[in-house]
Amino acid sequence: MLLAVDIGNTNIVLGLLEEKELLFRWRVTSDPRRTADEFGILLKELCGQSGVDLREIAGVAVCSVVPALTSAFVAMAEEILKVHPVVVGPDLDLGITIDYRDPSEVGPDRLANAVGVMELAKGPAIVVDFGTATTFDVVTADGHYLGGAIAPGVVTSAENLFRRAALLHGVPFDPPESAIGKSTEESLRSGIIFGVVGQVDEIVRRL
Secondary structure, three states, X not given: OEEEEEEOOOEEEEEEEEOOEEEEEEEEEOOOOOOHHHHHHXXXXXXXXXXXXXXXXXXXXXXXXXXXXXXXXXXHHHHHHOOOOEEOOOOOOOOOEEXXXXXXXXXXXXXXXXHHHHHHOOOOEEEEEEOOEEEEEEEOOOOEEEEEEEEEOHHHHHHHHHHHOOOOOOOOOOOOOOOOOOOHHHHHHHHHHHHHHHHHHHHHHHO
């Protein structure tokens, strides 16, 4: 089995795959204070609940935007799983050509998106990834990663608004029936949801 680890600023998503079939998926909170031993205990508990023996994991792939957690997961894989992990980065042969001025500046998450879209859609394509940041990445039909755009994430922007405006409060991210809000909650939902939709439409149009 392959353990695929996607380490983001907010969450860590772990998946166990057999060949290309995703058998199990778990989501945990990103906490840069966690150690390799803690991740080992966590993984053992998750696998145990799913009836998986850690000895069945023959490979580990890590895609991370949090360096401290990258180190912890690499150490966990080597010490507990006895596997040397593959860490996604510009120095790895990913099967794509990186046309960024400085390839080392491209986030591993964006590279993984580019590789994924080439596998799934064969390119050319634009990948929009909603996370702590919203990223836009452009890949050509022949596998050239051209670059893209980075914008504040939906939740990131909304939480900053709620934190800075005393009279505004958190709302569910459900699309309102109309762009014209008749209450503070409806107005916030309109601004947040339709604002993101407009942002995506405009950036994709320009790309």
